[in-house]
Amino acid sequence: MASTSNQRGSSFLRAIVALVVLIISGIPIVLHFGQKRHNVLPFDVDKAYPADAKLVGGEAYASTVKALMEHELNSVTGWRPNDLFLWGPTLWADNNSNRQLGILQAVRESVRVLKDHLTKVSSNEFDANLVEADTDFRNDAHKLWLPSAESKFREGVRHLQAYIDGLATNPPKSRPINRRNIELIRLFQSWSDMLGDAHARLYRTTDSFFETDDDFYFAQGVAHAIHHLTRAIAHEYQEEFRDRQVIQDLLNEVAEALGKAAVLKPLIVFNGNPDGIFANHRHNLDAYVNEARQKMYSIREELQRGGGQ
Numbered sequence: 001m002a003s004t005s006n007q008r009g010s011s012f013l014r015a016i017v018a019l020v021v022l023i024i025s026g027i028p029i030v031l032h033f034g035q036k037r038h039n040v041l042p043f044d045v046d047k048a049y050p051a052d053a054k055l056v057g058g059e060a061y062a063s064t065v066k067a068l069m070e071h072e073l074n075s076v077t078g079w080r081p082n083d084l085f086l087w088g089p090t091l092w093a094d095n096n097s098n099r100q101l102g103i104l105q106a107v108r109e110s111v112r113v114l115k116d117h118l119t120k121v122s123s124n125e126f127d128a129n130l131v132e133a134d135t136d137f138r139n140d141a142h143k144l145w146l147p148s149a150e151s152k153f154r155e156g157v158r159h160l161q162a163y164i165d166g167l168a169t170n171p172p173k174s175r176p177i178n179r180r181n182i183e184l185i186r187l188f189q190s191w192s193d194m195l196g197d198a199h200a201r202l203y204r205t206t207d208s209f210f211e212t213d214d215d216f217y218f219a220q221g222v223a224h225a226i227h228h229l230t231r232a233i234a235h236e237y238q239e240e241f242r243d244r245q246v247i248q249d250l251l252n253e254v255a256e257a258l259g260k261a262a263v264l265k266p267l268i269v270f271n272g273n274p275d276g277i278f279a280n281h282r283h284n285l286d287a288y289v290n291e292a293r294q295k296m297y298s299i300r301e302e303l304q305r306g307g308g309q
Contacts, residue, residue: 038071038075038076038096039099039224039262039263039265040263041067041068041071041224041228042067042071043063043064043067043068043071043228045060045063045064045228045231045232045235046231046235048060048063049063049235051235051238055235055236056167056168056172056176057167057176057177057178057179057236058114058118058119058163058164058167058174058175058176058177058236059164059167059168060232060235060236061110061114061118061177061229061232061233061236062114062160062163062164063160063164063232064228064229064231064232065107065110065111065114065160065229066157066160066161066164067228068103068107068224068225068228068229069103069107069137069153069156069157070157072100072103073150073153073154073157077096078150079100079141079149079150079153080094080096080097080100081097081100081101081141081142081149082141082142082143082144082148082149082150083097094213094214094217095213095217096217098213098214098217098218098221099217099218099220099221099224100141100221101141101218101221102198102217102218102219102220102221102222102223102224102225103221103222103224103225104137104141104221105194105221105222106191106194106221106222106224106225106226106229107137107225108134108137108138109190109191109194110187110190110191110225110226110229111130111133111134111137111156111160112134112190113186113187113190114130114177115127115130115131115133115134116186117183117186117187118177118178118183118184118187119174119175119176119177119178120175120178121178121180121183124175126175127163127174127175129159129160129162129163129166129174130159130163130175132155132156132159133156133157133159133160133163134156135156136152136153136155136156136159137152137153137156139152139153162174177236179236179237179240181303181304181306184233184237184303185300185303185304187233188296188299188300188303189300191226191229191230191296192293192296192297192300194222194226195222195223195226195289195290195292195293195296196293197222198218198219198222198223198286198289199219199286199289199290199293201215201218201219202215202216202219202282202283202285202286202289203282203283203286212269212271212282213269215282216269216281216282216285217269219261219282219285219286219289220261220262220264220285223258223261223262223285223288223289223292224258224261224262226258226292227255227258227259227261227262230251230254230255230258231255233251234248234251234252234255244302244306246302247299247302247303250295250298250299250302251299253291253292253295254292254295254296254299257288257289257291257292257295258288258289258292260288261285261288261289261292264281264284264285264288266279266281269281269282
């Protein structure tokens with residue numbers, strides 16, 4: 001009787017252990033496919049602003065920034081970098097946390113350039129809503145409360161919407177993009193710098209498995225945001241580039257390279273040696289990042305040839 005009871009107890013314990021192992025081993029698979037779905041932004045600037053749509057200047061760009069942040073804030077898991085340490089950017093389920101930090105860096109710089117350069121010339125005043133959005137997006141990404149990162153970022157999204165609404169009035173209450181080459185060069189300079197930082201992260205020497213995938217997903221976040229904003233810029237400047245096929249082609253090639261980088265999702269990020277049996281996913285991602293960066297240099301050269309108009 002005792003022997004039968006012990007056998008039942010032992011079988012139950014083994015079943016519990018097997019179930020725990022199954023759950024633990026299944027979590028990475030669930031997170032992997034969940035991340036793959038999340039990596040696709042449910043916003044298409046081509047559909048939102050067709051080629052024949054007349055733009056005041058700024059709608060496509062600001063709407064894309066807004067969509068990028070809303071997607072991160074409104075996803076199933078929401079804003080991750082300020083979550084509990086098990087789910088934040090330092091341990092365990094940290095992939096999306098680091099990716100969001102990369103997206104945020106690109107958003108911050110892209111909004112700053114929109115405020116400081118693309119919509120401002122010389123002594124003109126800053127657009128008030130862009131000033132507020134820029135300030136909101138620079139709130140501490142890791143702050144849990146008083147105020148939380150999410151609440152400030154949502155305020156930033158609201159100010160972007162107010163900016164977009166202001167472009168629709170007659171006359172516009174918001175400052176339109178001025179579409180001067182010299183100002184656009186500043187944007188591509190900023191993007192080139194961020195992609196250069198991503199390149200350095202992806203090529204730096206590290207023996208830490210955690211740093212390997214942190215670098216991968218942060219760089220991917222930067223690529224994801226700039227991919228979509230490059231497509232938005234192609235819309236904003238379509239009239240100016242109508243007779244400049246070289247720039248159109250380069251913009252498409254930049255967007256294509258960064259689009260591939262944005263959805264690259266290995267199950268495990270390996271940092272293999274060139275002659276090893278494992279892949280080096282950081283270098284694979286960097287191939288797309290560096291291709292886009294080099295072509296941005298060419299875009300800047302083409303814009304400089306067009307003068308400062």
